[in-house]
Amino acid sequence: MTQPRKAAALISGGLDSLLAAKLMLDQGIHVEGINFFTGFCVEGHTHAIRNRDKHKPKRNNALWVAETLGIKLHIIDVIEPYKEVVLNPQHGYGANLNPCLDCKGFMVGKALEWIQQNGFDFIITGEVIGQRPMSQRRDTMPVIARESGAGDLLLRPLCARLLPETKPEREGWVDRERLLNLSGRNRKPQIALAREYGFDDYAQPAGGCCFLTDAAYSKKLADLWENRGEKQYDLDDIMLLKVGRHVRPKPNMKLIVARDDGENNFLSGYKKRFISLFALSHCSMARQTRPTWSWRQDWWRVLVRAGMPMR
Amino acid sequence: MSHHQLDARNLLCPMPVIRAQDAVAKLEPGDVIDVVCTDHGALNDIPAWCRINGHKVVDTRDLGREVIITIEVGTSD
Numbered sequence: 001m002t003q004p005r006k007a008a009a010l011i012s013g014g015l016d017s018l019l020a021a022k023l024m025l026d027q028g029i030h031v032e033g034i035n036f037f038t039g040f041c042v043e044g045h046t047h048a049i050r051n052r053d054k055h056k057p058k059r060n061n062a063l064w065v066a067e068t069l070g071i072k073l074h075i076i077d078v079i080e081p082y083k084e085v086v087l088n089p090q091h092g093y094g095a096n097l098n099p100c101l102d103c104k105g106f107m108v109g110k111a112l113e114w115i116q117q118n119g120f121d122f123i124i125t126g127e128v129i130g131q132r133p134m135s136q137r138r139d140t141m142p143v144i145a146r147e148s149g150a151g152d153l154l155l156r157p158l159c160a161r162l163l164p165e166t167k168p169e170r171e172g173w174v175d176r177e178r179l180l181n182l183s184g185r186n187r188k189p190q191i192a193l194a195r196e197y198g199f200d201d202y203a204q205p206a207g208g209c210c211f212l213t214d215a216a217y218s219k220k221l222a223d224l225w226e227n228r229g230e231k232q233y234d235l236d237d238i239m240l241l242k243v244g245r246h247v248r249p250k251p252n253m254k255l256i257v258a259r260d261d262g263e264n265n266f267l268s269g270y271k272k273r274f275i276s277l278f279a280l281s282h283c284s285m286a287r288q289t290r291p292t293w294s295w296r297q298d299w300w301r302v303l304v305r306a307g308m309p310m311r
Numbered sequence: 312m313s314h315h316q317l318d319a320r321n322l323l324c325p326m327p328v329i330r331a332q333d334a335v336a337k338l339e340p341g342d343v344i345d346v347v348c349t350d351h352g353a354l355n356d357i358p359a360w361c362r363i364n365g366h367k368v369v370d371t372r373d374l375g376r377e378v379i380i381t382i383e384v385g386t387s388d
Contacts, residue, residue, distance in 0.1 A: 037325055060325055060352075063359040072364050077329045239323065269321055269349065 005173040006030045006120040007155070008111050011073060012209050013061025015190050015202045016126030016158060021069055022197060023157040024124055027174050031124075033073040034114055035062035036107050038082040039238045040211045061203040068199065078110060079235055086212070087231055091143075096218035098210065100132060101140055108148035115153070122153045122168045128190075129159045129183040138162075158182045158190075211242060220246050227251045236270075243267065315344040320377065324352040328360050335366060335384055342384045343369065347377055354378055 009021040011033035024031050066073035085106045089099030104127075111123045127136050141163065145154045152167040160169065160179035169176040182189050194202060211217040220241045225231045227248065240256060243263050247255040258264045317334045319327035327348045334344060346357060351373070357380045358368045365385035372379045 035325075037329060041325075060328070060356045060359065062325075063328075063356060063363065066363045067359055073360070075325050075329050075332060075360075077326070 004028050004030045005122070005168070006032070006115075007122050007124050007168075008115050008118075008120050009033050009071075010107060010111055010123070010125045011035050011062045011065050012126070013063075013065055013203050014126070014209060015187075015194055015199075015204065016128060016131075018065045018068065018126070018199060018202055019190060019193055019197075020124050020126040020157045021065070021071065023179065024174065025069060025071070027178060029174065031069070031071050032120070033062065033066045033069075033071055034111055035073060035075045036078045036082075036110060037075060038103075038210070039079045039235050040086075042209050042211055064201075064203075074114070076110070076114070078106075081110075082106065083233070086233075094213070096213055096215050097221055098212040098218070100213075101143065103210075105144045105147045108144055108150050108154055112148060112150045112153070121173065122155055122166070123150055124155050124157055126158060127156045129162055131183075131185055155179075211238075217241060223248065240270075312341045312343065313338075315342065317344055317346045319346055319353070320349045322348070323350050324356045327353040328356045331357055331380075331382065332360065332364075335364075335382065338384045340384050340386045344382050344384070346380045346382065348380065349377055351378055353380060357382070 007024050007029050009017060009024065009031050011017045011021065012035070017033075021031050021033065062075065063073060082103075085099050085102045086097070089102040091099070091101040094100050104125075108123060108125070115121070115123060127141065129136060129138050129141065141156070145151055148154070152165075152170075155166045155168050155174070156163065157174075158180045159182050160166070161176065161181040162183060165176065168174045169179075180189075194200070212221075221233070221238070223246075224233065224237060224241065243266055244256040244258045247257065249255065256267060258267055315334070315338065317330060319330045322330065327346060327350060331344070331346045334346075338344065346353070348357075354371060354373070358371070360366075361368050361382055367383040367385060368380060369383050370379075370381040372381075
């Protein structure tokens, strides 16, 4: 008996990648998931920081998808190489600081390296033509295949019948007729398919799975670059931008005001890492004493925590 | 069989999972590793990762600020 062909599935944790991988499993393909951690992902830790949805168990959606499908998942740290994508996107940014086209090309390129190292045959993604304004258009999807180097080893099962044949289809590894022809932003077909498969607890992030698509987050990142005088970041920078309300009294000073206990705890975790961290109560800051702003230190060495929203 | 320890404190998920995954990849089946984390999300994520990838969680301890998850490495396939 011949060994089944092997596909690496880019798993974001959302519905589309879940369905794309499921379609391949249904065709007898051996599928393993890859999830890239860029630092900007709206995942695990983000839920852990905030107190909202306390009653819901926190989970990593990519792990949930893998477990639901019964496949392995490899989570890969791409924080360092991803910086080039964010700092110098060849195709520019979208509505915010989201370099979606460069990002998808980067991830498919990394997946290509992974399949070459691990003896896999092709890559699948949950992309759908017309679903995203930048990276999932009929004219930009071939750009991703070309610039990533994946070429016809990149198969998009949810819209494959609207695209030229790929090697897995041509070679008969997968049956093109059993692939889909989805297009556009309408999610109803995916939701119906999920129901058919019995998937009912999948993640539906309102703003996608990346903080760079968020206007408020992008504004804070742009502010960081502007006031630092250089377009750079490290992991702590981009993590802290996810938390609290941000106030910049001076170019070299930043206040981060926590909005709840979860954010307080998160910020307190930086106590050991920075030489100056002042944790003030909301009352002392707002009602009793006014900060002197004499702490003119590196912008985020001062973290103010408060139990109530700052108005 | 050898016993190891991984310091994943002050890391937010999924970083503790990634560190555990990278550490486990260097171990032999039957080896045991204690993963020490401060992000309580690891109590969900690391066991989920273990279930998916064929490893066994033999113990989890919640010490308040820190949690320790003990993994026994399974066979790769």
